[in-house]
Amino acid sequence: MKPPLLTRVADGVHFVRTGAVNWTILTEGRDVTLVDAGYPGDLPAVLWALERLGRRPEQIGAVLVTHAHVDHIGSLPRLLSRAPDARVLTSGTEARHARREFLEQATPLDVAANLWRPGFPSWTLHIMRAGALKDVRVPRAEAFPGPGPLDVPGRPVPVLTPGHTSGHTCYHLPEAGALLTGDALVTAHPTSRTDGPQLLPSLFHHDEAAARAALDLLAPLPAGLLLPGHGPHLALSPAEAVAVVRGGDG
């Protein structure tokens, strides 16, 4: 396993990057919350990052899901078998997605149709190895207990941002001044030719127009640090990042 990049970006906020996807580990005392969990093949990297932070899977109290694509929930089925007490929380719609009551994800055919594009062949090979074609479902996924901040490390506040998927959810960490944007806003992707705040290529969105509109929900949030699902973390406010994305629309 190539170790992922593990960066402490704020007190109790640890950002983990592989070449293909990111996740975040929130810690407070002995409590651990995982936000997203990479591809199925990223399980060793998830365990490695937990170990580096002196934690074990058994200590995970909650897993927060931004959205139920295979690159964000892939390691969960095997990880959760070692974390019997962990609750898996997301929006009501995305919980159903994670349980695979429906599926909103680019198909292998969608990806194959884009193989001529720069970046796609090597990225496709990489994600196939990471288990992109595995049928991943998380029966344990459930809706947040109620509105407002979650009673887990970092007190994340869910921000429903439908578009990339119908129940996509970002997480605002008011105390850390950070925003976990999932795939509602990313800062790079192996199939993108530009760096900086951007939307993923069209084929990855369930509803691209809604994904674009959802940026309005992020822009007003007070934060100075963006932790995206893909690409490096950026010291920018959501308003600044959204302005860049909108500027890039021409």
Ligand SMILES: [Zn+2]
């Ligand atoms: Zn993703």
